Amino acid sequence: MADEKAKKTIDPKKHEMPVQDAKERAHNFEEVALGYDEETAVAEAQRCLQCKNEPCRKGCPVQVFIPQFIKMVAERDFDGAIKKIKEKNALPAVCGRVCPQENQCEKYCTLGKKFEPVGIGRLERFCADRELKMGVTVPEVAPPTGKKVAVVGSGPSGLTCASDLAKKGHEVTIFEALHVAGGVLMYGIPQFRLPKEVVQAEVENLKKLGVKIEVNSVVGKFSTVDELMEEEGFDAVYIGTGAGLPYFMGIPGENACGVYSANEFLTRTNLMKAYLFPKYDTPIKVGKKVAVLGGGNVAMDGARTALRLGAEESHIVYRRSHEELPARKEEAEHAEEEGVIFDLLTSPVEILSNEDGWVTGMKCIKYELGEPDASGRRSPIPIPGSEFIMDVDTVVVAIGQGPNPLVPRTTKGLELNKNGNIVANLETGATSKQGVYAGGDVVTGAATVILAMGAGRTAADSIHEYLTNK
């Protein structure tokens, strides 16, 4: 703070994120982005203009107090900064790493109009990591209300809802189908992007608030939502079961050996640690040439995981062009640096296999961009006669996921939309069934971590109100 004046010449660039070398990291599961050190964080924070109208906050789905926390970082009040962040965001170590900042907070940053925006996500991550290292202080919990809430699913949405309700003094139990809590943060997003230790540290913090987590508990099977309320005495239920049902293309050959859904490919690798096979028992098979179908974060994760598992070539096969890739910009860039090959304007029509049932190739067709459609996007049109055979031996299907029907199907009186998503009021999380709330991917369809968290928080507020007036 010595040279207030000198600060006026703003560095046009964000402080670079130190990363593992691309060639090296393409073959290990260590985290790619290493995080700012204290000096870099302070220097980056000093780039912030402290805009009065806070445009950045409006771009954040949960309205983190961005200028306020950044000011604290600039002044080296790191404890204050993380407290400020946590007033709005329960999982900053996660969001700082995986939020698509370029479409959210950083998109609206004033600095971004002329220069590169402030590295808001990186600063958020810095504060959160520092706190995890120093030991987290457990927030205060209100006196017990005597009310019981069941949270179904332990993804970011369920974790946030549970955390908020516990702080308000309610007795909260999370029921999770898998053997660990964290949802997609554990089974989907790879270790090299979001270390599982970070997620588990957040889960441990939640337990310190008194939240009970029952893993190995598939709601709709051992008990239904109705039974939880009628027989087990829960006063309200929050459904945050995510969008875990993998879609397939519906093309011939998709059940061949060597074709995985992205969920299977990533679950085997992340959750079951197949990359450590045979020390860990769960196997995975990745061939020499892998094609990943799709263009989102899930596809990038699949393609980058394939390289790390030893594939010689890893391809992204996507129907549209580079601009339309729905993935976070940083992930697509990282994938490219690591050597992932992008086959754009290309789509598979058939997967070919040999008599043992193993993939031997993929018949594809080329696309071209047509006129812009109603949404302004130029829609891809297949080029007749452009079929060709791509030489691949492994295919990972990452074209999207829908809601798992287990809970919707077994809960009486729960309104669903035509895609099977639960219908919930976006302002309150209320469903068509009294006492039952829902949010996150199961309501919106596959979206983002921060939106799922925001929905968990909103629902926690309404559940609190409902229980207080009940």
Place this chain on the structure above:
Amino acid sequence: MFKILEKQVHSPVIKQFVVEAPRVAKSCKAGQFIILQINEEGERIPLTIADFDREKGTITIVFQEVGKSTIQLGEMEAGDYIKDFVGPLGEPTHIENVGTVVCVAGGVGIAPVHPIARAFKEAGNHVIGIMGARSKDLLFWEDKMAAACSELHVTTDDGSYVRQGFVTDVLKDIIEEKGKENIPLVVAIGPQPMMRAAANLTKEYDIKTIVSLNALMVDGTGMCGCCRISVGGETKFVCVDGPDFDGHQVNWAELALRQVYFKSEEQLALEYRECTCRNGGAE
């Protein structure tokens, strides 16, 4: 953690545990299964709920040692704990009174058939049980099966016990003897070749046949699609749409190919295990 309360050894490769799992015991039905994970490094393996006691809160599983995980499981003793145990999974078998049901059990398939036969009998059916194995020492639960069925036929492939022949030979005799019009339903559970043979046989007689598919699985909740299989030309997820399916609709060839997906890795897992065991423990 889930405690093993009792262990029973039926043969050097077929073992039985009674496991404390009150939540599963409370709600499970015939035809459903659990998934267990022995320890942190373990894989998730599916096993059928062979019996349950709602009052005591216990689940009985019977398993055959075929690879790394089941061999490791077989080394566990009463008093030990299994890290994860989730269920009940899958759709229960559709039980109704159809008159007569023939329940065919091959090998370790005796375990899953048992609660289904019992449920059909309780629903008022005349249940004809057929159980068989390669040889006498691989047979178990003859008493329990006799109690669960109205009549029971036992056979061994090598003739080392009762009669010699495959369960499908007995099935054919029974259909011929009773007349196909008097047998509205067959349930066949066992090794894939046996289920396939049974389904092929009953197709000739046009008798509806339920089989229980043992596809490879990971999560068992419909999340990964590993267990997918074509049935009647449509892709189904065995863990949530099944495991019961119409045996005449199953694409058996596809199932057989998918079953050996990880064969070389399974072999490697076994070798790794033997190697770490010899060198003093799997740590």
